[in-house]
Amino acid sequence: MSNPIGASWRRLRAAAWARSLEFMRDRSAVSWNVIFPVFLVLGLGYVFSGPGQPLFKVAVLAPEGAALNAQLHPMLATPQVQFYREPERTAAIHKVQLQRIDMLIDLTSAEGRYWINTQSPHGKVLEQLLRGAGGAPLARQETSGAVTRYVDWVTPGVLGMNIMFACLFGIGYVIVRYRKSGYLKRLNATPLRAFEFLLAQLVSRLTLIVIINSAVFTACRLLLHLRMEGSYWSLLLLVVLAIFSMIAMGLVVSARISSEELAGGILNVLATPMMVLCGVFFSIDGAPRLLQLTAQLFPLTHLIEGARAIMLDGATLAQIAPHLLALAAMSVIYLMLGALLFKWRQG
Amino acid sequence: MRTVLEARDLIKQYPRVCAVGGVSFKVEEGSCFGLLGPNGAGKSTTIEMLEGLLSPSSGQVLFRGAPLGSHYRERVGIQFQSTSLPEHLTTRENLHFFSALYPRRRALPELIALCRLEEFLDRDASKLSGGQRQRLLLAIALVNDPEVLFLDEPTTGLDPQARRNFWDLVQGAKAQGKTIVLTTHYMEEAHLLCDELMIMDHGKIIASGTPAALLAGHFDEAVLELPAVEARKLGARMTLAYKEKGDLAELHTRDVNALLAQLLQAGASLAQLRIRQPTLEDLFLELTGEELRA
Numbered sequence: 001m002s003n004p005i006g007a008s009w010r011r012l013r014a015a016a017w018a019r020s021l022e023f024m025r026d027r028s029a030v031s032w033n034v035i036f037p038v039f040l041v042l043g044l045g046y047v048f049s050g051p052g053q054p055l056f057k058v059a060v061l062a063p064e065g066a067a068l069n070a071q072l073h074p075m076l077a078t079p080q081v082q083f084y085r086e087p088e089r090t091a092a093i094h095k096v097q098l099q100r101i102d103m104l105i106d107l108t109s110a111e112g113r114y115w116i117n118t119q120s121p122h123g124k125v126l127e128q129l130l131r132g133a134g135g136a137p138l139a140r141q142e143t144s145g146a147v148t149r150y151v152d153w154v155t156p157g158v159l160g161m162n163i164m165f166a167c168l169f170g171i172g173y174v175i176v177r178y179r180k181s182g183y184l185k186r187l188n189a190t191p192l193r194a195f196e197f198l199l200a201q202l203v204s205r206l207t208l209i210v211i212i213n214s215a216v217f218t219a220c221r222l223l224l225h226l227r228m229e230g231s232y233w234s235l236l237l238l239v240v241l242a243i244f245s246m247i248a249m250g251l252v253v254s255a256r257i258s259s260e261e262l263a264g265g266i267l268n269v270l271a272t273p274m275m276v277l278c279g280v281f282f283s284i285d286g287a288p289r290l291l292q293l294t295a296q297l298f299p300l301t302h303l304i305e306g307a308r309a310i311m312l313d314g315a316t317l318a319q320i321a322p323h324l325l326a327l328a329a330m331s332v333i334y335l336m337l338g339a340l341l342f343k344w345r346q347g
Numbered sequence: 348m349r350t351v352l353e354a355r356d357l358i359k360q361y362p363r364v365c366a367v368g369g370v371s372f373k374v375e376e377g378s379c380f381g382l383l384g385p386n387g388a389g390k391s392t393t394i395e396m397l398e399g400l401l402s403p404s405s406g407q408v409l410f411r412g413a414p415l416g417s418h419y420r421e422r423v424g425i426q427f428q429s430t431s432l433p434e435h436l437t438t439r440e441n442l443h444f445f446s447a448l449y450p451r452r453r454a455l456p457e458l459i460a461l462c463r464l465e466e467f468l469d470r471d472a473s474k475l476s477g478g479q480r481q482r483l484l485l486a487i488a489l490v491n492d493p494e495v496l497f498l499d500e501p502t503t504g505l506d507p508q509a510r511r512n513f514w515d516l517v518q519g520a521k522a523q524g525k526t527i528v529l530t531t532h533y534m535e536e537a538h539l540l541c542d543e544l545m546i547m548d549h550g551k552i553i554a555s556g557t558p559a560a561l562l563a564g565h566f567d568e569a570v571l572e573l574p575a576v577e578a579r580k581l582g583a584r585m586t587l588a589y590k591e592k593g594d595l596a597e598l599h600t601r602d603v604n605a606l607l608a609q610l611l612q613a614g615a616s617l618a619q620l621r622i623r624q625p626t627l628e629d630l631f632l633e634l635t636g637e638e639l640r641a
Contacts, residue, residue: 007450010447011447011448013447014443014444014447014448015444015448017444018433018436018440018444019433021433021435021436021440022433022434022435022436025434025435026434026435178431181431182427182429182430182431183430183431183432183433185400185427185430186425186427186430186431186432188400189398189400189420189425189427190420190445190448190449191418191420191421191448191449191450192448
C-alpha cells in the first residue's frame, strides 16, 4: 500500500489532468475563453489608442462664435496637434492635471493664458511650439499630476470582470453537468475524495485562467501601452488569490444542485452585483457608504482595487496586504464550505 | 467456499417509502450472484448498499466478515446502469485516468485484451457504439483488479449481438475468479451467468437459490403453447385450463403425452404447437405476477 499523501497527490493530479484535457479539447469553451478577451482588448485598443490620433491634444477656451484657427492665435495652425473647444475652465484644468490633455489655452480674455502639467513632457514640447508660433504672448500657468488615462484605469476592471466570469461559470456549470450526467456518481465509486476532486477542478481551472489572462494582459500592455508601475510578481500573487477565491465561490454554488438553469440563475445573481459594485467601469468612490462596504464582500473588488494600486500607483505587497488577506480568507471559507456542502449525486 | 459479501437484515427507509425491507443473503467467493426484480423492487438500492455508496437505515454489509472500511472502494469494481464519462477523452485516456485513482492497478494491455478495446483505443469515448461503451465501462470497473465486480443492468439497451459479446467478457472475468454481483432484467442473462439468484419484489426477497433449483422447486410441469384463437375454440369443446399471453395460450401439464392425446381427440390443429420447459421468466411471472420490463 503506497503512502496516503502520495496516493492522494496522484489522484488529484489525474483528476486535474483529465479536466484540463477535457477543457482544452472543447473548442467552444476554448474559443470563448480566448477569443472573447482578445476581442475585448482589440475593442479597447481601437477606442483608446487607434491610429490617426493626433500627437498632442490641446483644449481651447475661446470666445463664443470664434473659430479655432490661426486668426484667433497662430498656434492653432500647428500641425499634429488636435485643438478642441472646452466650455469650462475648472474641468479643463483638471484634465491637464490628469494628463488627459497636454495643454489648455485660454483666449477668452484680453490677456491670454495657458496651462501645462509640469510632469508632462508633452506639455514642455507644446510650450516650445507655442513660443515659436508668434502672436500675442500668453501667460504661463502650471499644474501638476501624474497621467492616468482611462484605459489604464479601466483595463484592470475589464480583465477582472473577464476573470470573474471565467471562474464562476467555468466551474459552476461543469460540476452541475457532471452531477446531472452521473459522472460524479461514478467518481464517487473510486477512492477519489471530494476534497481531492474539488481541488483538482480548482487547480486545473486556475492554471488555465492564469495562462489565458497572462496572454491577454501582455497583449494589452503591448497594444495599449498600459501603465505598470508595480511588480509583476505582486500582480500575479493577487490574481492567483482572486481566481482561487472566485472559483471556490463557484464551487459553493455548484456543491449540491443538479439543474443547469438554477446554477445559471444563482451565478448571475452573484455576477451582476459584482459587475455593478466592484468598480469595473466606474469608480465607486462617490457611492453611498453601505454600497462601498457591501462591495468589500466580493473578491472582484479586492482584485480590481489591488490591481489598480499595483499598476497605477506602484503599490507594494505590504500596501495591498489587506486585499490579499481578504482574498485568502474568502478562499479558505469558500473552499471549506464547498467541500462540506458537496454532494456527489443528485436527489 | 468462502463468503465474500454478507448482507444482514438490510433496511433502507426513505421518508415516504421503504425501498428495502430487511434482506439477508451471502455472496460466495468466485460466484456470480444475480439480483432480479421488476422496476422499483429495491434491487438497485440493495446493490448500492453492497457497493458502499448508500448507507442502510439499519442492518449491515460485511466484506470478508468485517464492516466496509475506508479501503473497500479500492477492492471493488462497479459498472453502473448509466455512466457518463469525461467529454473529449479517448478510451485509452479514460483507462489511464481511472487507473491512476487506485493504488492497485491491473496492467492496461491485459485489460485492453480482456475487454477487446483494441479497435477503438484512440477514439473519443463519446463516439463509441453502445456495445463498445459497455466494454469500456467494464474495463474501467476492472481497472483496479477488484475482488468483487458489481454490474448493474450492464446490457440494458444493447442489441442481441452486443449483449452476447458482453456475456462472453463477463464469463471471462468469472473464469479469472472474480466474484460478480449482477442485476438484470434479462432472464436469459441471469440463467447463463448466475450461479445464485435472488428475486426481489417490494423490497423483500421472494425466492433465492441456483437457477436450476429455483425452477425445479416451483415447476414440475412442461409448457405447451398454442395460438390463443385455437385454445378458445378447443375450450368450447373440452375442459381446458390455459392462460392467455398476447396471441398465445399457455397450457401447463405434468403429462405431455396425455394432454396431446386429449387435444388431438378434440380435433385440435397442432401445426403451431410448441412444447418447452418453464423458464425463469415463467417463474418470475408466477412469483411477482408481473412481467419483467426492460
